[in-house]
Amino acid sequence: MKGKTHIIGGVASSLAVAHFTYADPVLLIGAGIAGSLLPDICHGGSKIGKTFPVISKLINFVFGHRSFTHSLLFIVLVAFLVDYFIPNDALKLGLITGMISHYILDMATKSGIQLFFPISFKVRFPVTTRTGSFTENIIFSLLCLVSLYFGFQVLGVYIFNFINDFNMGELMAKPVYFIS
Template sequence: MTGKTHITGGIAASLAFAQITNYDPVILLSAGVVGAILPDICHGGSKIGRALPVLSKIINTLFGHRTFTHSLLFLLLIGALLNATPLHEAAIAGVLVGMASHFILDMATKRGIKLLFPFKLNVRFPITATTGGTAEYFVFAALSLLSVYFGYEAFAVYL
């Protein structure tokens, strides 16, 4: 999936998560966007890869694309690292929800992800889309609509 689809997925997931928690939706939303792009640190052409090119190159050289940074192991590691910081619980939850949305979206691509890294098993859904293709456009549109719906619900108290 492209960066814009991952960001929109992170927004939709964070706002949906805000519906079932008492976390501040603004914090969840902001952190969810960060989490949604974080797994692509392994790809030099991604938004985060271009922002941190040296780190991206190191991670890609060590692990490749859609392996370690797209795994449950990475999700648990990031969760443990964030829990060791003084970050607000909503920020930690937002990052993790955003990362989970990224994993789910990439599992809907033909290549899938190494969710159980270091095992070489490739995980993907039975029906997949091509990155940047027509099906992804429809996924992006659906996520955009969900973001509006969940955003209205999450921010209705401010209206």
């Protein structure tokens, strides 16, 4: 899948998770986007690979593409490191959610992923598509609709609560006069 499809997949999945949890949706979405791009650090032509070319080349040289960084081992390692170094639960949850969405989207391609690395078995769905195909564009469009749906559900409540908190703070700052 292309980077834009992974990004919208990270947004859609993060919004869905935010809908069912009490995690901060803004932090969850930001981390979800980062997590949706992270597994492609092994590919020099990816958005994250271009951002960190030295790391990307090193990982690709050692492991290749869609192997270690697309495995359960990698997601467990990242989860452990994130849990140790990042104290915010929304950031942790978003990063892992984005990575899982990346894995699912790449399992929909003909190449599949090496989910059980170091075992060289590739995992893919029975029906697959090619990167950049018309089918990927349909998947992208559907993920946009999912994002809109959960975006209104989650961010609508988030914005309402923010405005409500702001108005309450404003009311508390003004003196209240009672006429009897």
